[in-house]
Amino acid sequence: MPSLENITDDLDVxxxxxxxxxxxxxxxxxxxxxxxxxxxxxxGLVLIMMxxxxxxxxxxxxxxxxxxxxxxxxxxxxxxxxxxxEGMTPDGADKFLFNLAPFIVxxxxxxxxxxxxxxxxxxxxxxxxxVLFITxxxxxxxxxxxxxxxxxxxxxxxxxxMRSGAQIVSYELSAGLSVxxxxxxxxxxxxxxxxxxxxxxxxxxxxxxxxxxAFVIFIIAITAETNRAPFDLAEAESxxxxxxxxxxxxMKFALFFLAEYVNIFIVCxxxxxxxxxxWMPLHFGTNTQFNHVMDYxxxxxxxxxxxxxxxxxxxxxxxxxxxxxxxxxxxxxxxYLLPISLFNLLLVTLMAIMGWHF
Amino acid sequence: MYRETEILQEAVAGDxxxxxxxxxxxxxxxxxxxxxxxxETIKKVEPHLGYIHRSIxxxxxxxxxxxxIYVTSKMDYLSxxxxxxxxxxxxxxxxxxxxxxxxxxxxxxxxxxxxxxxxQLWWGALGMDVGALTPFFHxxxxxxxxxxxxxxxxxxxxxMNYMVPGGVMADLHPNFQRRVxxxxxxxxxxxxxxxxxxxxxxxFKNRMQGVGVLSAADAVSYGCTGPVARxxxxxxxxxxxxxYEIYNKLQFDEVIETAxxxxxxxxxxxxxxxxxxxxxxxxxxxxxEGEYQAKTxxxxxxxxxxxxSRVETARGEFGVYIVSEGGxxxxxxxxxxxxxxxxxxxxxxxxxxxxxxxxxxxxSLDLVIPDIDR
Numbered sequence: 001m002p003s004l005e006n007i008t009d010d011l012d013v014x015x016x017x018x019x020x021x022x023x024x025x026x027x028x029x030x031x032x033x034x035x036x037x038x039x040x041x042x043x044g045l046v047l048i049m050m051x052x053x054x055x056x057x058x059x060x061x062x063x064x065x066x067x068x069x070x071x072x073x074x075x076x077x078x079x080x081x082x083x084x085x086e087g088m089t090p091d092g093a094d095k096f097l098f099n100l101a102p103f104i105v106x107x108x109x110x111x112x113x114x115x116x117x118x119x120x121x122x123x124x125x126x127x128x129x130x131v132l133f134i135t136x137x138x139x140x141x142x143x144x145x146x147x148x149x150x151x152x153x154x155x156x157x158x159x160x161x162m163r164s165g166a167q168i169v170s171y172e173l174s175a176g177l178s179v180x181x182x183x184x185x186x187x188x189x190x191x192x193x194x195x196x197x198x199x200x201x202x203x204x205x206x207x208x209x210x211x212x213x214a215f216v217i218f219i220i221a222i223t224a225e226t227n228r229a230p231f232d233l234a235e236a237e238s239x240x241x242x243x244x245x246x247x248x249x250x251m252k253f254a255l256f257f258l259a260e261y262v263n264i265f266i267v268c269x270x271x272x273x274x275x276x277x278x279w280m281p282l283h284f285g286t287n288t289q290f291n292h293v294m295d296y297x298x299x300x301x302x303x304x305x306x307x308x309x310x311x312x313x314x315x316x317x318x319x320x321x322x323x324x325x326x327x328x329x330x331x332x333x334x335x336y337l338l339p340i341s342l343f344n345l346l347l348v349t350l351m352a353i354m355g356w357h358f
Numbered sequence: 359m360y361r362e363t364e365i366l367q368e369a370v371a372g373d374x375x376x377x378x379x380x381x382x383x384x385x386x387x388x389x390x391x392x393x394x395x396x397x398e399t400i401k402k403v404e405p406h407l408g409y410i411h412r413s414i415x416x417x418x419x420x421x422x423x424x425x426x427i428y429v430t431s432k433m434d435y436l437s438x439x440x441x442x443x444x445x446x447x448x449x450x451x452x453x454x455x456x457x458x459x460x461x462x463x464x465x466x467x468x469x470x471x472x473x474x475x476x477x478q479l480w481w482g483a484l485g486m487d488v489g490a491l492t493p494f495f496h497x498x499x500x501x502x503x504x505x506x507x508x509x510x511x512x513x514x515x516x517x518m519n520y521m522v523p524g525g526v527m528a529d530l531h532p533n534f535q536r537r538v539x540x541x542x543x544x545x546x547x548x549x550x551x552x553x554x555x556x557x558x559x560x561x562f563k564n565r566m567q568g569v570g571v572l573s574a575a576d577a578v579s580y581g582c583t584g585p586v587a588r589x590x591x592x593x594x595x596x597x598x599x600x601x602y603e604i605y606n607k608l609q610f611d612e613v614i615e616t617a618x619x620x621x622x623x624x625x626x627x628x629x630x631x632x633x634x635x636x637x638x639x640x641x642x643x644x645x646x647e648g649e650y651q652a653k654t655x656x657x658x659x660x661x662x663x664x665x666x667s668r669v670e671t672a673r674g675e676f677g678v679y680i681v682s683e684g685g686x687x688x689x690x691x692x693x694x695x696x697x698x699x700x701x702x703x704x705x706x707x708x709x710x711x712x713x714x715x716x717x718x719x720x721x722s723l724d725l726v727i728p729d730i731d732r
Contacts, residue, residue, distance in 0.1 A: 059495035155376050238384040238487045239713050322562045323489025325714040
């Protein structure tokens with residue numbers, strides 16, 4: 001199977017021979033940081049473009065088509081505009097927290113990238129509690145949003161931040177519980193183990209009903225966690241103008257905007273890893289010929305394909321559904337999703353103990 | 359402007375006072391709402407008007423009976439045909455002008471097309487208010503066809519100034535019938551799509567049902583008309599109650615719902631679109647031949663007296679009250695705009711709801727601010 005494993009291993013060995021252990025660690029850290037920043041900027045450009053094209057397609061219009069071929073450089077032009085814009089700080093704002101908030105949101109989005117397995121052996125940090133790490137770190141992002149809303153000294157921002165706080169903290173629960181369903185079946189929190197457990201079939205397609213339920217709950221919960229419509233109450237432009245980032249402009253606004261898309265990518269990547277087999281190719285039972293052809297597609301393509309499919313689904317939600325009201329949003333979580341996912345977890349545990357899974 | 363102290367007095371500790379508007383995405387114009395909140399719950403809504411006041415009524419006093427009609431297009435810009443129609447009716451009433459049948463049919467056709475276009479825009483804007491952005495574009499796709507039809511016949515797309523005392527300004531464009539047929543065909547196909555996008559959507563239903571309930575008694579006491587009153591079970595269709603032009607010869611139903619919440623206001627307008635479509639279908643192939651404008655004097659002078667006429671716009675009853683001293687210009691003029699009365703019920707409906715409810719209620723009221731603030 002063509003994979004990126006050998007490239008990274010060869011590079012590691014070569015660096016070790018040339019420079020010794022400490023220097024290798026430093027060089028690799030810098031390389032990873034550069035790669036992560038590069039990935040983020042490309043993701044920002046690609047995902048914003050994708051969102052605009054998807055929405056245009058759904059809204060019977062063309063979307064950006066002027067800057068560059070098929071409007072591909074529209075996002076670049078927009079980013080350039082945001083960079084040269086003045087980054088305003090309102091008079092009544094808490095200047096330190098106001099300026100810190102977008103970076104916190106962004107940094108947290110970057111940190112979650114660490115345990116993601118892009119391809120076989122192509123992973124920054126194969127930590128043995130990978131899933132727990134992702135769940136734990138992603139709940140910190142609410143602090144950045146609360147900080148932005150509170151420090152702006154704007155009532156709309158405050159309302160948006162309060163909504164966001166209530167929402168993210170609530171939906172963390174069912175997202176976490178649905179993730180645990182897979183962890184129980186796999187018996188490991190390590191990302192690479194979870195991917196490896198799906199070699200004979202993705203969890204979603206293995207036919208376990210609790211996994212299907214967990215998948216649906218996971219998709220709903222991550223949509224809410226990333227503040228996307230129909231759960232975009234933190235921004236809710238028709239109610240709170242722009243919610244927690246009402247007062248932000250220029251690059252600081254761009255960081256929030258970028259963090260939103262990076263977060264979408266990351267949660268979708270987690271979803272693809274847990275439920276859709278990560279970088280594992282699609283296999284159909286004993287159909288060896290078909291399986292062989294599928295094996296020739298590199299793992300990174302599989303991983304990105306699955307992730308982008310989930311991203312498309314989330315975009316599809318945004319451009320189709322109306323927004324929920326705040327009390328309905330919390331009702332949905334506490335009265336429906338949380339009990340269902342708790343019961344589901346019980347079911348999965350029973351299944352795992354009795355050995356009813358395969 | 360408002361007296362700030364007055365508002366602050368009523369607030370207690372813990373209340374949040376927010377200015378929604380005059381520049382805000384959901385007020386659809388320069389409406390300014392001062393809302394008092396307790397957390398997310400609305401305690402009070404106070405609309406402040408005057409940001410787009412152009413004193414149209416005073417302006418009309420210095421314009422002749424032919425000229426003042428053109429100003430009224432700018433009041434409710436989504437139903438300029440119907441505004442012009444109401445004013446023309448009032449002048450015709452005073453001068454006892456007999457409008458030719460062809461002109462009457464053209465007027466009714468234009469009114470119903472306007473109603474459709476207005477409801478389409480409302481549908482899209484309501485979708486935006488509750489957070490669905492896609493309906494707006496779908497609604498505009500069909501509304502554009504109506505605007506094209508208007509443009510061909512009237513020369514403009516928004517402020518048509520097409521109806522004049524005695525009939526209409528110009529004859530229909532030769533393409534009119536064909537293009538209306540095309541529009542009907544496309545709209546009928548796409549109307550089911552509208553239902554799929556919003557009407558049957560579970561989130562949309564939850565957002566609208568039981569929200570902003572207005573009882574029939576309250577609707578009457580606030581002077582609500584149009585779809586807002588009809589959603590509360592109050593019969594208020596001027597086309598049925600005081601038929602003008604050829605409305606009494608047409609087959610159509612007055613749509614009445616009884617729940618009085620946002621969803622019934624929504625359903626009233628959705629069903630009204632089908633009724634308007636049926637009116638257009640009844641008339642489009644039977645436009646009688648003849649004059650499109652009655653012979654009138656060059657200078658119109660209304661006899662001394664008071665005149666009132668009313669028409670049904672997409673938002674409710676539009677009344678024109680003219681006091682004439684026998685001159686060439688009105689002595690006093692007063693318009694009864696539907697939006698103003700409907701807006702006055704906003705506070706009553708929004709109290710106790712959430713911020714999201716306020717936006718949904720405003721969307722379901724279908725406010726056009728230049729109509730409220732003349």
